[in-house]
Amino acid sequence: MPFASNFAAEILRYTILTKNNYSMNGTKGYITAALILFSIIRTAAQNSADLEFATAQGTSNPTGNGPVTSTVINFVKNSDNPSGNTFQTYAPGLSATFSISNLMYTNAVSIGAGIGNSSAQIFQLMNFAGSPPNNAFTSSGASTGTGINTASNRGVGLLFNTAVLNGSSTNATYRMADLTITFNRPVDNPILHIGGMGGFINQLGFSGGFDYLSSNVPVSFSRLSGNSNSFSVTSTSIKNIAANPTSTGNNSASGSALISGKGITTITLRLSVRGDGNGSAWTNQSGDGITIGISTLESDLAVTKTINNPNPDRQSTVIFTISAVNNGPSNNTNVSVSDLLPNGYTFISASANTGVYNNSTGQWTIGNMNEGATAALTVTAQVNCTGNYTNTATITGNLPDPVPGNNSSAVTPSVNPQPCACYNDPNQSSAGTDSKFGITLLKRAGEISGNWPMTRKSAHIVLESNTKGLVITRMAKADLGSITMPVEGMMVYDTTDKCLKIYSDNAWSCFSTPACP
Numbered sequence: 001m002p003f004a005s006n007f008a009a010e011i012l013r014y015t016i017l018t019k020n021n022y023s024m025n026g027t028k029g030y031i032t033a034a035l036i037l038f039s040i041i042r043t044a045a046q047n048s049a050d051l052e053f054a055t056a057q058g059t060s061n062p063t064g065n066g067p068v069t070s071t072v073i074n075f076v077k078n079s080d081n082p083s084g085n086t087f088q089t090y091a092p093g094l095s096a097t098f099s100i101s102n103l104m105y106t107n108a109v110s111i112g113a114g115i116g117n118s119s120a121q122i123f124q125l126m127n128f129a130g131s132p133p134n135n136a137f138t139s140s141g142a143s144t145g146t147g148i149n150t151a152s153n154r155g156v157g158l159l160f161n162t163a164v165l166n167g168s169s170t171n172a173t174y175r176m177a178d179l180t181i182t183f184n185r186p187v188d189n190p191i192l193h194i195g196g197m198g199g200f201i202n203q204l205g206f207s208g209g210f211d212y213l214s215s216n217v218p219v220s221f222s223r224l225s226g227n228s229n230s231f232s233v234t235s236t237s238i239k240n241i242a243a244n245p246t247s248t249g250n251n252s253a254s255g256s257a258l259i260s261g262k263g264i265t266t267i268t269l270r271l272s273v274r275g276d277g278n279g280s281a282w283t284n285q286s287g288d289g290i291t292i293g294i295s296t297l298e299s300d301l302a303v304t305k306t307i308n309n310p311n312p313d314r315q316s317t318v319i320f321t322i323s324a325v326n327n328g329p330s331n332n333t334n335v336s337v338s339d340l341l342p343n344g345y346t347f348i349s350a351s352a353n354t355g356v357y358n359n360s361t362g363q364w365t366i367g368n369m370n371e372g373a374t375a376a377l378t379v380t381a382q383v384n385c386t387g388n389y390t391n392t393a394t395i396t397g398n399l400p401d402p403v404p405g406n407n408s409s410a411v412t413p414s415v416n417p418q419p420c421a422c423y424n425d426p427n428q429s430s431a432g433t434d435s436k437f438g439i440t441l442l443k444r445a446g447e448i449s450g451n452w453p454m455t456r457k458s459a460h461i462v463l464e465s466n467t468k469g470l471v472i473t474r475m476a477k478a479d480l481g482s483i484t485m486p487v488e489g490m491m492v493y494d495t496t497d498k499c500l501k502i503y504s505d506n507a508w509s510c511f512s513t514p515a516c517p
């Protein structure tokens with residue numbers, strides 16, 4: 001691993017310097033260095049890349065001002081989540097479109113607007129509204145209160161323009177508009193990061209809020225973290241519940257809310273604003289500026305399958321190699337590969353460098369698979385005489401996969417058409433002994449050219465005919481028990497089961513498969 005190797009070299013240099021500085025106690029230098037190295041590697045191991053709202057070179061996100069009623073935000077990859085903020089352009093691009101509709105008042109809510117519906121930045125830093133602390137937020141794949149930096153992460157700037165309520169009661173809640181968020185492909189369990197719910201002017205406190213209206217799949221909200229108890233999340237709402245809302249402090253509301261749901265493409269929120277009644281009137285210069293960001297996880301899992309012999313004979317042995325990889329950007333969990341051998345093969349053995357393979361179900365359970373991780377499985381099988389020879393492997397995990405085209409891989413060898421036989425090729429390693437006794441109806445016994453039956457090596461007796469057959473002992477299945485001392489390899493014809501039976505492993509079994517006994 002380049003990360004570990006580079007830091008290991010630096011720590012080695014530090015160890016030498018420390019050892020020299022502690023010439024009277026060199027052990028202390030080594031221990032200090034080892035602890036630092038462990039801490040660095042441990043921090044790196046905890047990182048789990050996610051997709052966030054921020055700016056990155058090469059990513060087209062809004063840089064101008066509003067007011068507008070619609071905007072498109074492209075997610076960027078944070079490869080250092082949650083400990084850092086290394087933002088990179090992400091492909092295949094994931095985007096979220098924010099659209100305001102059903103305005104109850106002219107300019108009731110706008111994107112990229114300031115007080116009085118003036119011009120403001122569309123894509124604001126998260127510390128723009130209410131200056132919330134970093135630990136109020138929780139990014140996808142991170143522990144509570146980590147992963148979002150309000151001076152680096154951004155959100156769409158919304159203005160709840162309370163000036164349009166001038167003349168209305170200040171002690172009421174008003175529906176303002178609807179906000180629809182549309183993803184360009186399905187996402188699972190995205191997290192909303194809401195910043196700065198709450199405002200204050202002339203003794204009047206007010207706050208914008210969000211209520212669930214609809215989505216393409218069932219969803220539910222839950223609170224992950226917040227700046228104070230004022231940040232309230234129920235299964236269907238996100239609100240500032242302070243009795244007297246303000247723009248900063250405990251009476252403001254900022255935080256992260258998980259949207260639990262799989263395959264989300266659209267979600268519509270109803271936007272409202274409430275006043276606490278402590279002022280006599282709304283003013284022309286009032287409004288609640290709020291930022292709304294999103295983070296989520298994706299994982300491009302891929303699987304490939306190869307075979308060691310693309311042109312095998314029937315009854316020969318082949319080895320399938322299945323390779324799995326997580327191309328990222330996020331660490332995945334519950335990863336498994338389905339690879340059940342079709343009826344054209346008989347399982348012999350399997351070996352996996354990660355996880356466990358169950359040949360009965362064909363399930364290769366890998367488990368956790370971090371970004372960039374790989375795993376390999378080999379399956380050894382015999383090629384059957386007949387059956388389906390297309391062997392397919394399919395990989396799945398808990399996270400959405402942005403590139404489904406590489407989730408399956410199949411191989412179909414070109415099996416040699418030579419039919420199966422109930423015997424193998426003769427032993428060619430030694431000459432064998434001549435057969436001494438034979439019965440033939442082909443009138444060639446003792447012929448010098450045919451050398452028969454001596455040419456049929458290593459047999460007690462040789463029979464040959466093109467018009468006669470060999471009839472062995474025939475008996476009903478119920479009579480098999482009359483053979484009181486059967487020996488291994490004894491043969492009879494069972495007239496009940498209508499098959500040639502061989503006594504082996506203390507049982508009579510039909511010799512019915514076209515393979516070598």
